Amino acid sequence: MAENPKGKPIWPVQDQIAAYLRDGILNGDFPPDKPLPSSRKITEKFGAAAQTIKNAMEILEREGLVYTRRGSGIYARPHRQRTMTPAEYKNPPTDGGKYQWITAAERKGFTGRSELLDVKEVVPPFLVREAFELEDDATAILRRQVMYLDEEPCELVEVYFPIELAQGTAIVEKRRIKGGAGRVLTEAGLPPLRCVDKVAARWPTPQQQEALRMPTKLPVLRQFRVTYSVNDRPIQAEFMIKAGHLYELEYEF
Numbered sequence: 477m478a479e480n481p482k483g484k485p486i487w488p489v490q491d492q493i494a495a496y497l498r499d500g501i502l503n504g505d506f507p508p509d510k511p512l513p514s515s516r517k518i519t520e521k522f523g524a525a526a527q528t529i530k531n532a533m534e535i536l537e538r539e540g541l542v543y544t545r546r547g548s549g550i551y552a553r554p555h556r557q558r559t560m561t562p563a564e565y566k567n568p569p570t571d572g573g574k575y576q577w578i579t580a581a582e583r584k585g586f587t588g589r590s591e592l593l594d595v596k597e598v599v600p601p602f603l604v605r606e607a608f609e610l611e612d613d614a615t616a617i618l619r620r621q622v623m624y625l626d627e628e629p630c631e632l633v634e635v636y637f638p639i640e641l642a643q644g645t646a647i648v649e650k651r652r653i654k655g656g657a658g659r660v661l662t663e664a665g666l667p668p669l670r671c672v673d674k675v676a677a678r679w680p681t682p683q684q685q686e687a688l689r690m691p692t693k694l695p696v697l698r699q700f701r702v703t704y705s706v707n708d709r710p711i712q713a714e715f716m717i718k719a720g721h722l723y724e725l726e727y728e729f
Contacts, residue, residue, distance in 0.1 A: 489524050493532035496521075498721065501541050501552045508554040512542065538691040539721055558586075558625065559726045560718065562673060562699065577623070586625045593687075594620040595650040597639070604636045604713045607702045617642040619657060622687050630723060632687045635714040641666065657712070658703075666705040674700045675725060680717070688719050695720045 487495070497513075500506040506513075513521075515529050524532075533550050536542040542550050561580065578588035600608075600616045608616065616636045623631040635657065637647055645660050646653045653660060658668060680688065680696045688696065699716040718725075 489522055490528045490531040490535065493518060493522055493524060493529060494535040497532070497536060498539070498541060501536075502557050502721070506552045508552055511549045511551055514549070535692050539694070540691070541721070557721070558630070558723050560631075560723055561726050561728075562701070562716075563727060581625055587627070589624050590621050590652065591624065592619070592621045592650065592652050594618065595648065597648075600636045600713075601715075603700055607710050607713045608636075608638055615639060617648055619647065628722075629688050630718060632684055632717040633714060634717075635712055637712050638710070641711060661705070661711050666709070666711050668703045668705060668711070670704040670708070672702050672704075676700075677720060678717075684717050688717065690719060697723065697725065699725070 497506065515526065518524060518529050518532075522528075533542060533544075537544075541553055543553055544550055560577075578590075581588035596618055597615050598618045599605075599613060600610070600618070604610075604616060605612065605614065608614075610616070616638060619635045619637070621633050622629050623633060637657065641661065641664070642648050645664070647657050647660055661667070676698050677695045678698045679693075680690055684690075684696060690696075697718040697720050699718070700713070701716065702713045703711055705711045
């Protein structure tokens, strides 16, 4: 929670209340289909007026985290936060079939699909240029898509490829690739051997907010991954943007 130099919260009180309840719902402290703390308890904790509490509940309703039982109060919805396991998805399918993350989602009972938005040659962001050791005006191939679970957008993916690796392959074509771009690189003798992930919280850009259908002002998880192949050559760099209130990342060491 943001604080001023004196250590006091500076967010509007309705956002403080929403953050407190959201954290409890996602962590399981406020169980599904159980009433949330009463207005009296919230008033005691935050010194909030009735309208402020109502505003906070409306925020959580838009996020799909609570529901109202007329005459009974506000209840937490069944836990909606899904756990993503990025380490499972670095290798392309060996049979040229579905993306690994779709297969993993199906094992958990979800339906996964992807929607290709764009394929083009662009000057990539600084982090990508740095990973590929490119000059400031050098270009790369961008493939941009949205991933869905149960028809809900869960991830905006922007993958960049060095020009010299992508030219003359299906990577530069605006169509989905069976088995993914990773299969194309693997068949060219450049299998993914090592990945480096950096994960950070960010406020979404308007483009990210629209693609993920963010219901309120919420942070996203920005996962930046660089994939290396033979001789530690970087073969792709990608930004994976996830709605922070719906998804968490799990790594096993």
